[in-house]
Amino acid sequence: MGLLSQLCSFFFGCNVFTLGITFTFFLLLLDYTKRRNIAKNYPPGPPSKPFVGNLLQVNFRNLHIGFKQLTKQYGNVMSLQVFWKPVVVLNGFEVMKEALIQKSEDIADRPKIHMFEILGFSGNNKAVVFANYGQPWKDLRRFTLSTLRDLGMGKKSLEERVGEEAGYLCAAFQSHQGCSFDPHVLLNTAVSNVICSITFGERFEYDDQKFQKLLSLNEEIVKSESGTMPQVLSLFPWSSKFRVLAKLFFQPRIRMFEYLKEIINEHQQTWDSGNTRDFIDAFMLEMKKAKGVKDSNFNEQNLLLTIADLFSAGTETTTTTLRWGLLFMLLYPNVQRKVHEEIDQVIGRTRKPTMADVLQMPYTNAVIHEIQRYADIIPLSVPHMTYRDTHIQGFFIPKGVLIMTNLSSVLKDEKVWEKPFHFYPEHFLDNDGKFLKREAFMAFSAGRRVCLGEQLARMELFLFFTTLLQRFSFQIPNGEPSPREDPVFVYLQLPHDYKICVEVR
Numbered sequence: 089m090g091l092l093s094q095l096c097s098f099f100f101g102c103n104v105f106t107l108g109i110t111f112t113f114f115l116l117l118l119d120y121t122k123r124r125n126i127a128k129n130y131p132p133g134p135p136s137k138p139f140v141g142n143l144l145q146v147n148f149r150n151l152h153i154g155f156k157q158l159t160k161q162y163g164n165v166m167s168l169q170v171f172w173k174p175v176v177v178l179n180g181f182e183v184m185k186e187a188l189i190q191k192s193e194d195i196a197d198r199p200k201i202h203m204f205e206i207l208g209f210s211g212n213n214k215a216v217v218f219a220n221y222g223q224p225w226k227d228l229r230r231f232t233l234s235t236l237r238d239l240g241m242g243k244k245s246l247e248e249r250v251g252e253e254a255g256y257l258c259a260a261f262q263s264h265q266g267c268s269f270d271p272h273v274l275l276n277t278a279v280s281n282v283i284c285s286i287t288f289g290e291r292f293e294y295d296d297q298k299f300q301k302l303l304s305l306n307e308e309i310v311k312s313e314s315g316t317m318p319q320v321l322s323l324f325p326w327s328s329k330f331r332v333l334a335k336l337f338f339q340p341r342i343r344m345f346e347y348l349k350e351i352i353n354e355h356q357q358t359w360d361s362g363n364t365r366d367f368i369d370a371f372m373l374e375m376k377k378a379k380g381v382k383d384s385n386f387n388e389q390n391l392l393l394t395i396a397d398l399f400s401a402g403t404e405t406t407t408t409t410l411r412w413g414l415l416f417m418l419l420y421p422n423v424q425r426k427v428h429e430e431i432d433q434v435i436g437r438t439r440k441p442t443m444a445d446v447l448q449m450p451y452t453n454a455v456i457h458e459i460q461r462y463a464d465i466i467p468l469s470v471p472h473m474t475y476r477d478t479h480i481q482g483f484f485i486p487k488g489v490l491i492m493t494n495l496s497s498v499l500k501d502e503k504v505w506e507k508p509f510h511f512y513p514e515h516f517l518d519n520d521g522k523f524l525k526r527e528a529f530m531a532f533s534a535g536r537r538v539c540l541g542e543q544l545a546r547m548e549l550f551l552f553f554t555t556l557l558q559r560f561s562f563q564i565p566n567g568e569p570s571p572r573e574d575p576v577f578v579y580l581q582l583p584h585d586y587k588i589c590v591e592v593r
């Protein structure tokens with residue numbers, strides 16, 4: 089008899105085989121009780137497998153497409169389980185309107201990303217994007233919004249900053265005239281410079297190597313953190329105990345934090361409480377006011393995480409949208425021609441575009457909205473969590489359930505859009521050619537957690553896009569293949585790399 093069997097017999101009076109069976113039985117029982125329906129009238133979903141739940145039935149390579157297939161069978165409010173973690177996926181305009189707008193607070197919480205604790209996200213120190221719904225989030229969100237507004241009213245308005253950067257961007261594009269080039273880096277630098285000038289008080293040259301490093305770290309964050317492993321492992325509390333995992337998956341974020349800490353240090357050394365130069369200075373002023381206040385949200389950790397939020401959320405999203413925008417101009421030359429005509433008519437070739445022009449330019453405005461709708465860059469938004477028990481479409485969802493708001497299913501809802509799977513700017517025009525606001529345009533989400541940077545993003549999209557099209561016409565370079573219209577899914581939907589040829593108009 090082996091040693092194990094002898095020990096079993098000694099302690100439990102049974103052999104290894106019996107113990108094995110008993111142990112497996114208990115595990116299965118435990119698994120069953122964890123996986124069985126969470127509550128009465130809980131949303132339906134595919135039957136889950138022992139231990140892994142629905143993990144193997146979900147297509148992580150293209151989550152929202154996988155969800156679309158499952159909704160055919162289980163409906164627009166559908167439940168899944170990832171291991172033992174309950175998840176509800178919301179789909180379609182009607183459902184999302186109820187959830188994000190009418191029951192906004194019920195689903196305003198965020199799930200905990202346990203591995204982030206190792207990076208310093210904990211308790212009330214989670215800045216805005218990943219913060220739980222509650223007073224610290226409210227305070228920081230309100231402060232961030234009002235500071236962005238105040239900085240825009242200072243010596244240089246936000247509109248002036250964006251307009252000025254659009255000028256630099258045009259100069260950089262012009263230096264490539266006649267050549268075939270990838271516009272990615274230039275667009276990324278221009279967009280990021282806007283957020284940098286607001287948060288750090290400075291913009292960077294297009295060939296600044298240190299800055300380009302920071303931008304590529306930002307892109308690496310998207311790619312490394314969107315993998316199945318970090319997303320799934322982060323759902324479990326024990327993952328916060330394994331520093332090595334965080335180092336493996338979050339290295340780009342750790343390096344970005346180091347870079348941002350250097351910028352904060354430089355600010356601390358030159359800080360003058362009577363002269364607020366930028367967002368960091370404004371935050372440090374709040375920290376000074378809060379000195380001695382127990383558990384204030386205005387502390388060094390939240391300063392770091394908030395500027396990281398602004399930098400990450402504000403750069404990749406707008407850049408990706410503009411990349412899609414130029415790509416669609418290559419693929420749809422007729423649309424490009426009409427935008428050119430409207431610019432010539434309303435602004436002319438020499439005056440700089442301003443936000444006041446939007447009202448006179450329904451076609452260009454419709455094109456920008458359609459770029460966002462069709463490109464659908466954040467198909468699954470940022471995960472939410474129920475803040476309290478709620479009902480959606482009559483289904484009961486208890487507090488603490490992870491909610492995926494499938495924005496893609498709204499932006500391409502077949503019940504709402506005339507041509508959901510085509511690039512069709514007329515979606516946003518009425519019969520008289522006037523701009524038509526559409527409720528189902530939820531590219532920035534909606535409700536309590538709606539994108540904090542929506543106004544800034546709209547301004548950037550209009551001014552960058554219009555300034556570029558005022559100055560240039562865009563073509564597919566001779567000998568280059570037509571750009572691909574299908575996306576690369578890395579949680580965001582990015583375009584495949586493509587080359588462009590610009591000609592001054």
Ligand code: HEM
Binds near residue numbers: 532534539
């Ligand atoms: C085209 C550009 C952009 C798009 C499509 C976009 C979209 C989104 C979406 C879908 C969300 C998630 C909302 C939710 O959880 O329901 C979000 C959140 C957020 N966005 Fe944006 N965004 C863009 C630009 C920006 C910019 C420029 C900034 C910064 C200035 C920004 C800052 C944020 C922040 C801080 C949040 C978290 C809000 C919260 O949790 O309270 N975004 N955005």
